[in-house]
Amino acid sequence: MKLVIAFALLFSLLAASSSTAEKFDFFYLVQQWPGSFCDTRQGCCFPDTGKPAAGFGIHGLWPNYAKCRSGQQGLALARAMLGDGGAFLSAATVGRRGKCWPEYCDEGNPLRPWEIRDLVASLDRDWPTLSCKSGRSLEFWSYEWKKHGTCSNLAQHDYFERALALKAEHDLAAVLAGAGIVPSDTDTYALSSVSDAIARGTGFTANLECNRDADGEVQLFQVYQCVDREGKELIDCPLAMRSKCTDQVKLPVF
Ligand code: 5GP
Numbered sequence: 001m002k003l004v005i006a007f008a009l010l011f012s013l014l015a016a017s018s019s020t021a022e023k024f025d026f027f028y029l030v031q032q033w034p035g036s037f038c039d040t041r042q043g044c045c046f047p048d049t050g051k052p053a054a055g056f057g058i059h060g061l062w063p064n065y066a067k068c069r070s071g072q073q074g075l076a077l078a079r080a081m082l083g084d085g086g087a088f089l090s091a092a093t094v095g096r097r098g099k100c101w102p103e104y105c106d107e108g109n110p111l112r113p114w115e116i117r118d119l120v121a122s123l124d125r126d127w128p129t130l131s132c133k134s135g136r137s138l139e140f141w142s143y144e145w146k147k148h149g150t151c152s153n154l155a156q157h158d159y160f161e162r163a164l165a166l167k168a169e170h171d172l173a174a175v176l177a178g179a180g181i182v183p184s185d186t187d188t189y190a191l192s193s194v195s196d197a198i199a200r201g202t203g204f205t206a207n208l209e210c211n212r213d214a215d216g217e218v219q220l221f222q223v224y225q226c227v228d229r230e231g232k233e234l235i236d237c238p239l240a241m242r243s244k245c246t247d248q249v250k251l252p253v254f
Pocket residue numbers: 032037059060128129130131133140143144147
């Protein structure tokens with residue numbers, strides 16, 4: 001009996017690691033405030049298309065689990081069930097699931113630029129890189145596709161088109177401005193007023209991430225809106241995130 005259960009467990013682990021449809025629970029649409037990316041000690045660079053507009057820019061559309069999955073726990077359980085016979089099981093068998101999100105799901109499926117050629121103008125506007133690594137946003141999009149998009153169960157064109165469509169639904173900077181939260185290098189805002197403004201302005205709760213400027217001041221950096229598994233509709237965020245935000249945050253000028 002123990003052997004039967006052990007093999008059933010082994011097969012389910014192998015099936016989980018080889019199945020093509022990723023079983024995540026929701027997406028995060030992550031948008032970054034450029035002022036908060038650029039005023040850190042690291043600084044930023046503008047892409048070869050020029051200085052982006054003073055609005056939120058897409059960072060990525062990330063498949064996420066509603067509950068973190070522990071690869072190590074799964075591995076330990078499998079080994080316990082298999083006894084000596086489980087010694088060959090490596091972390092690679094289940095390691096991809098030992099996280100709160102899937103990533104790098106298909107290394108053999110790099111971004112093919114011609115698949116998204118009709119979206120490039122919109123992507124340049126709404127998903128620009130601010131990293132000093134290359135200045136080419138295409139590299140940023142390729143990285144996001146490779147790490148997150150390959151786990152989305154979406155074709156390349158759909159993945160980028162849906163991220164753009166979701167962003168277009170709500171202009172987060174305008175939503176915040178409607179609540180009196182406007183970029184300023186001096187003012188601070190109650191974090192709760194930022195969350196409330198986004199919940200009221202978009203109809204759904206979101207998670208917030210903060211970072212620190214070069215002087216150590218805490219500022220709103222990224223907004224994580226939650227999206228259904230199809231990448232089509234906003235939903236309330238099913239779980240809170242650990243956050244470096246404090247009760248009062250800045251929204252620096254860009
Ligand atoms: P992720 O947070 O998706 O795991 O990683 C983001 C990667 O994209 C990092 O390697 C980062 O250097 C690169 N990158 C390129 N442009 C940007 C940008 O504008 N914002 C952020 N956050 N990362 C960028």
